[in-house]
């Protein structure tokens with residue numbers, strides 16, 4: 284089938300490449316001409332395992348085309364996916380102006396019957412609004428129908444998530460559009476959950492809010508574990524063995540970041556507020572997360588009287604491993620706090636360094652070429668992303684620090700490993716390892 288995808292960001296590019304790989308003819312349209320040029324040459328603008336290979340393969344066989352010309356991209360296509368951003372407004376609500384702009388462009392350009400598929404995460408009722416907008420602007424003799432098809436991929440495993448998703452959600456009020464959607468996804472062999480448009484829109488927000496709730500819940504349990512002498516890692520395993528609870532998203536740490544959970548939880552609070560419902564639980568989840576993101580700074584302040592002039596190493600900048608995305612990463616909040624306290628910050632990340640150099644600019648911040656360079660002469664090391672490279676380093680590297688003091692926000696090492704290596708170590712929801720007594724401190 285001939286398909287257009289508007290917005291070649293994370294979701295649009297991965298969707299476009301995977302649809303092409305499944306045999307469809309896909310045109311990805313993005314207003315960023317620089318990005319389009321790179322993609323035309325087989326260069327992915329994002330770091331995403333497995334994506335470049337598929338991008339090159341599908342460009343070569345001619346199933347994938349990139350353009351910044353919407354009218355050209357819409358020529359002869361039956362289905363248009365919208366995958367542009369829905370960032371956060373100042374009040375936390377979702378900004379749907381990019382999605383509305385695309386809907387209007389489609390209405391102006393469409394020359395024959397078209398199905399629009401909204402992949403972007405949009406507040407409940409947005410697709411109905413888009414349909415009304417399109418009906419207002421489209422030519423009279425054509426039909427444009429809209430379908431909600433929220434995206435559930437995770438950054439860092441986006442390609443795999445697309446091919447092996449647990450479900451595909453399709454919200455549609457039209458039999459013709461539903462049939463087309465089933466055809467598009469036929470070869471993916473993934474269960475399809477068909478529902479109405481508003482429920483599909485809500486499934487996306489509810490899923491992200493629920494996962495964020497699990498994370499804030501385990502982080503609060505972790506904070507209590509530290510105070511009562513329990514180990515959150517063991518608690519999470521024990522809880523997860525109950526199949527009603529499950530093991531996933533119970534990894535305690537320094538909170539959730541990224542381009543989705545922070546903005547989608549806040550947007551859902553707004554969606555509820557707009558219908559006079561106070562989503563108290565979710566407000567708690569958001570507050571817990573914001574405190575959790577800087578919990579290591581609190582621990583650091585307990586250790587040192589003042590952070591002024593202290594050299595502190597940051598290991599890991601991306602909001603999670605296997606991505607170079609820094610959006611809403613805990614590292615940004617931590618670094619901001621440390622800079623305010625007058626510390627000298629030296630950062631290292633295996634992949635997100637180039638993005639970081641353009642995002643985190645301050646005279647007190649420098650970048651190191653390796654973990655070794657970052658920790659050398661530092662008075663504390665803060666681990667913020669659990670990259671394999673960081674998890675698998677020889678722990679001796681920390682013993683060469685000016686003060687061998689490690690704050691691990693992602694519980695990368697076992698307490699036994701750390702005790703054997705010999706440095707002071709504080710993690711999340713577990714006893715601290717003290718250097719002098721070699722005892723575990725509560």
Ligand SMILES: NC(=O)c1ccc[n+]([C@@H]2O[C@H](COP(=O)([O-])OP(=O)(O)OC[C@H]3O[C@@H](n4cnc5c(N)ncnc54)[C@H](O)[C@@H]3O)[C@@H](O)[C@H]2O)c1
Nearest residue numbers: 290291292293294312313314315366367368369403404434
């Ligand atoms: N990033 C994720 O992991 C993820 C996962 C699931 C859902 N989502 C949702 O998907 C949507 C897209 O997210 P993203 O992270 O891919 O966004 P992104 O910011 O990475 O990409 C958006 C792209 O759209 C382009 N664009 C903007 N206006 C355009 C227009 N009029 N025509 C053509 N291109 C245009 C931009 O240049 C940009 O390349 C959001 O609603 C997000 O909440 C994201």
Ligand SMILES: O=c1ccn([C@@H]2O[C@H](COP(=O)(O)OP(=O)(O)O[C@H]3O[C@H](CO)[C@@H](O)[C@H](O)[C@H]3O)[C@@H](O)[C@H]2O)c(=O)[nH]1
Nearest residue numbers: 434435436437438532533534536538539540541543602603
């Ligand atoms: O047990 C866990 C799991 C995750 N995280 C953190 O949560 C954030 C988000 O992680 P993850 O969900 O793996 O990555 P995203 O790419 O943000 O994916 C989420 O957001 C996407 C955008 O909406 C959805 O499509 C996905 O289904 C949803 O998992 C990261 O900072 C992780 O460090 C934890 O702290 N503990």
